[in-house]
Amino acid sequence: MPIKPNYAFMTFESERSVSSKKLDCFVSIDFDGTITDSDITDAVIKKFARPEWEAVERLWEAGAIGSMECLSKQMALIDASLAEILEYAGEFSVNETFSAFVNFLRKNEMPFAIISDGFDLIIKKILSKSGLSNIPVYSNRITEIYGELMTSFPYNKTGCSSGVCKCSVARANSGGLPVIHIGDGRSDFCLAEDAAHVFSKKKLTDYCRTKNLNHTPFFDFKTIENSLAVLIERGSFESVETEKIMPSFNSGALIL
Numbered sequence: 001m002p003i004k005p006n007y008a009f010m011t012f013e014s015e016r017s018v019s020s021k022k023l024d025c026f027v028s029i030d031f032d033g034t035i036t037d038s039d040i041t042d043a044v045i046k047k048f049a050r051p052e053w054e055a056v057e058r059l060w061e062a063g064a065i066g067s068m069e070c071l072s073k074q075m076a077l078i079d080a081s082l083a084e085i086l087e088y089a090g091e092f093s094v095n096e097t098f099s100a101f102v103n104f105l106r107k108n109e110m111p112f113a114i115i116s117d118g119f120d121l122i123i124k125k126i127l128s129k130s131g132l133s134n135i136p137v138y139s140n141r142i143t144e145i146y147g148e149l150m151t152s153f154p155y156n157k158t159g160c161s162s163g164v165c166k167c168s169v170a171r172a173n174s175g176g177l178p179v180i181h182i183g184d185g186r187s188d189f190c191l192a193e194d195a196a197h198v199f200s201k202k203k204l205t206d207y208c209r210t211k212n213l214n215h216t217p218f219f220d221f222k223t224i225e226n227s228l229a230v231l232i233e234r235g236s237f238e239s240v241e242t243e244k245i246m247p248s249f250n251s252g253a254l255i256l
């Protein structure tokens with residue numbers, strides 16, 4: 001005899017995103033090549049910097065210099081104005097699945113931030129062009145003073161050669177919750193080692209494989225949303241130790 005389904009205990013796809021269950025974690029998201037399909041920082045340097053930028057890039061690729069030294073030298077090779085750079089950045093947009101993902105995180109009350117080794121005003125330009133606002137962003141900074149482009153690195157950490165030391169930013173702003181990190185490249189390596197789970201693309205996937213880190217390769221933010229929906233339904237990361245301290249999220253972030 002067929003068993004009648006008991007609809008009262010079934011969860012429908014459409015109800016998942018408004019489920020009362022919660023997943024206690026902090027989601028950190030890389031910008032270049034993750035939220036955007038291409039690397040905008042690279043695109044800006046290729047378009048505007050004098051050709052010596054390539055020699056600097058080779059030093060960085062060889063591991064002779066870190067990203068902070070690389071970025072400050074390459075940005076110093078740009079003669080264009082900040083307005084020209086931002087106008088060019090405005091030709092790019094976020095991946096088409098990203099806005100829905102931000103709504104998903106907000107609906108499920110999951111604290112999140114963009115942690116990027118790119119530059120604040122370029123990120124802001126692309127987010128606002130895509131209709132996104134009120135997102136905490138930790139990144140390097142760019143300004144123009146008397147017609148000169150100036151870069152600064154408020155999230156650099158002594159002993160870490162990246163512009164933004166993603167692992168220390170995540171540690172300081174995750175409220176002690178396990179971190180889920182989403183990224184694609186070398187700037188994500190240090191945080192990937194610390195994260196409870198990584199959603200990875202490209203170089204970061206290779207790195208997670210080599211280091212045997214807990215990771216899921218992703219195609220777009222919809223695929224991440226589906227994985228997180230399963231974890232939310234389950235209600236926890238069983239394998240992850242959660243330190244219970246008073247959560248304090250994103251206290252030092254620029255809200256872009």
Ligand SMILES: [Mg+2]
Binds near residue numbers: 030031032034184
């Ligand atoms: Mg990236």
Ligand SMILES: [Zn+2]
Binds near residue numbers: 162165167168191
């Ligand atoms: Zn670091």
